[in-house]
Amino acid sequence: MNGKERSIVKTLLATGSGPESIFFANTIAAAIEGVVGIIADQGLERKKRERVEAVRPSLPFRIWERLKREGVGKFPDMLYDHLYMRNEEDHVRRVKGKYFSASGYRNFPAKVPLVKVPNINAARAVDFVRMTNPDVMAVQGTSIIKEPILGMLAGRIMNVHGGLPKYRGTWPMFWALYYEDFDYLKASLHFIDPGIDTGDVIMEKKLTLEPGDDHHTLRAKYLVEGTYLTVEALRILERGETLPRIPQQEIVEGKCFYARDATREKRIELHNKLRKGLLKSYLERNGAS
16 A cells, blocks of 8 residues: 555445446445445336337438438448447447456445435435435436436536537537547546536546447546546545546537437448448557557
């Protein structure tokens, strides 16, 4: 410990319920002595399971309309796009298996008190915050935290995100790629304030990019790196030191995105840009293999 005695920092974890959340909780609980509890927000996973895209015409009708617009020569591309979207969920499961399940963690840490709630702001979550009375709350993958938790832990909630300050809200890696903002392919740890991903940044790390990456692999990478940034921040607190607070100066240029913004058409558009070498060309231009 380099001659410095560590103090215990009572840490409450707030996360989702998927494999990335289990990885987050176990990694921190294994590294930090003061984890007093875990709140698992079930709402986002439930919404993912229940989410059905807006009602739209049948596949044959969509293909026919597109053929009329773009010509018969586009039929192979249309078929490829359909197959890609149909297989997207399988791809996401494979990515999560590689980056999270491969860690060996299958469940939340057994020795840490756990509450499962339909929403991070549910009454049971509020009661759990009061009961554990943490020094700090570390967040990854919950819905938006609101009052009274926001006020109870004002200035003491830190969150994992990607693409700050320009890409707030959901799917930050998707939008950074879509707009070819490669400098924003990074993991960030920031304080939560009343805005959406607008709080001061604590620390960041650029992601290691590979030619085969897409927004799903980059999401996994920023969540992994963000977990390690959280551990680093908690160790700073254990040493009795103060965390950095770096205002997001460029936030005026950014935007808060929602899941509905990443439409089927935009997802196909980005996939095809990546398939044609968008990221590979960037890496070649910047001297990476």
